[in-house]
Amino acid sequence: MDESVAPQHPLASDLDWLLNRVWLGFGEARALALAPLGLTVREHVLLSVLSRTDVSQLELGALARVDKSVLTTTIDALEEKGLVTREADPNDRRVRRPSLTAAGTRKVAAANIAAAAAQSELLEHVPADIRERFIDAVRDLALGPFASSVLFSQTAELSRGRRSTST
């Protein structure tokens, strides 16, 4: 490593930190791509889930890892934009089943295209032969070892940077 030519970042060997950089980069690119459509990343995620599954609000929150209270206001916004409707489940009037409107279906299709374009633009910086294997590895790590672990439990008992100053 000739640090004189390319000064190595002191955290370049910290995989956890590097992953955070990558995630922030993808998220930012995605946010920029979605902004013209009037969508945030979270809204796009929710719309994406709704386009593939028919679930209650609670299940939606668990799938997308969005907190209850945040989910309420986010769906409020989506409803106001005319992209989703909250319909009461006929079998159980406690549960609300959000579903895409026609405009919502069109919007999520456009958002998928915009997000995918931004994503592949970033991925072009990775050699083509490694690209697919990289995505496979990410999928393995995200869905494999953690599937039965904390990541898919609704409440994470250890939040990430929090110091236990519980009094």
Next chain:
Amino acid sequence: MDESVAPQHPLASDLDWLLNRVWLGFGEARALALAPLGLTVREHVLLSVLSRTDVSQLELGALARVDKSVLTTTIDALEEKGLVTREADPNDRRVRRPSLTAAGTRKVAAANIAAAAAQSELLEHVPADIRERFIDAVRDLALGPFASSVLFSQTAELSRGRRSTST
């Protein structure tokens, strides 16, 4: 369709979301590994940077992407634990140069070992031949295309909807 056997997660094709899962997983494993040492992830990151570079607080915050105000309290905690000392720069008495104490040097070495162990335990779930290429790809994505972009500017003009996170 064998979705009954392995029901595909509705966000399994969302790379951004998958990266977040992976990052959370690594961070959680790291937090668990560091807890017995009395360190948080953020503290470990700061100690790690201090073990490799000699910088002012401002530079430290920029490198580790820790906000000024958070940095103050975090270094306060590290100082109280006797791991770092704040010494005034003799050339410019405005700047404080945090540096590791002897105990801090020992602590960061132990923390590095613990964190690396937790990390490689997770990486074992990825096939060995893909593992190295995965890390290379992460490093490329984190340090390459974004180096001149937003990731290394001190103030990100577009906050991400703000997650959790993490925590």
Next chain:
DNA sequence: GGTTAATCGTCTTGCTCAAGATGATCTTTG
């Protein structure tokens, strides 16, 4: 040498997020 501008670190304020409490509805059981 004195005055002005700039920079560093700390302190304070607004904002977002997550956990607990509340109200409404359904299911079960006698």
Next chain:
DNA sequence: CAAAGATCATCTTGAGCAAGACGATTAACC
């Protein structure tokens, strides 16, 4: 048929984080 327990969605409260304001110190310029 009525009442108790359980579940869903919403509302409210407390905590952490980031941006801006402030005091302290230094450098630049006349």
